[in-house]
Amino acid sequence: xxxxxxxxxxxxxxxxxxQAERAGAVDVFIGTVRNHNQSKDVxxxxxxxxxxxxxKKMKELAEEASRRWPVEKVAMVHRKGVLSIGEVAVVxxxxxxxxNDAFEACRWLIDTLKQVVPIWKxxxxxxGEEWLEAHP
Amino acid sequence: MELTIHLYGIxxxxxxxxxxxxxxxxxxxxxQLLESVRTSYPELAELKSLLVAVNEEYAEAETPLSERDxxxxxxPVSGG
Numbered sequence: 001x002x003x004x005x006x007x008x009x010x011x012x013x014x015x016x017x018x019q020a021e022r023a024g025a026v027d028v029f030i031g032t033v034r035n036h037n038q039s040k041d042v043x044x045x046x047x048x049x050x051x052x053x054x055x056k057k058m059k060e061l062a063e064e065a066s067r068r069w070p071v072e073k074v075a076m077v078h079r080k081g082v083l084s085i086g087e088v089a090v091v092x093x094x095x096x097x098x099x100n101d102a103f104e105a106c107r108w109l110i111d112t113l114k115q116v117v118p119i120w121k122x123x124x125x126x127x128g129e130e131w132l133e134a135h136p
Numbered sequence: 137m138e139l140t141i142h143l144y145g146i147x148x149x150x151x152x153x154x155x156x157x158x159x160x161x162x163x164x165x166x167x168q169l170l171e172s173v174r175t176s177y178p179e180l181a182e183l184k185s186l187l188v189a190v191n192e193e194y195a196e197a198e199t200p201l202s203e204r205d206x207x208x209x210x211x212p213v214s215g216g
Contacts, residue, residue, distance in 0.1 A: 047215070048145050048148075050189070050208060050210075053189055053193075053208070054215075056192050078215060078216075090215065090216050110216055113216055114213070114214070114216040115213070116194075116213065117215050118189065118208075118213055118215075119213055120144055120145030120146070120211065120213060120214055120215070121215065121216075122145070131145050131149070131211070131214070132214040133184060133214040134145070134146045134183055134212055134214075135182060135183060135184055136184045
């Protein structure tokens with residue numbers, strides 16, 4: 001399951017999607033919207049996505065993770081649109097035979113997603129807004 | 137040739153629309169596209185990075201462009 005969605009992410013469905021008989025571990029990363037960033041109070045977030053390329057890149061990441069670790073299955077779902085504080089922005093679930101590989105693969109997937117997948121986050125404050133990471 | 141550039145995030149805000157049409161000589165490469173848009177919109181030069189995606193793949197400066205390509209400006213990404 002690899003997708004970009006404008007609907008709330010069904011976390012249980014992501015976990016179900018990586019069930020495998022050979023798996024002894026499922027690691028799940030859930031990214032949520034926090035109310036504070038670099039001393040500013042965040043009111044809400046807006047995610048914009050280049051949908052087709054984002055899904056393509058996430059599939060490539062899942063394939064790369066499967067080359068680096070003995071991955072059984074990967075689920076990656078990223079939200080787009082307007083999100084309130086506390087909402088789930090991204091879910092990554094990975095199943096492997098043993099837990100260490102699941103932890104490592106999951107961490108690599110979220111770290112690399114943040115670097116290469118064409119998704120943009122705008123923070124909305126009481127008095128303004130800002131696209132994150134845009135400027136040096 | 138006439139290229140339609142898809143815009144996202146801060147590049148859409150800077151240029152003020154979600155698609156931008158640019159005229160470049162036939163055979164122009166990614167580097168010429170970047171020079172053209174930075175000249176027209178100097179704010180783009182202030183970004184931490186600005187990449188170009190051609191047909192849903194990150195392109196090199198030397199990648200040639202054609203009117204059939206799906207081209208997008210990719211400002212610094214911030215998913216997750």
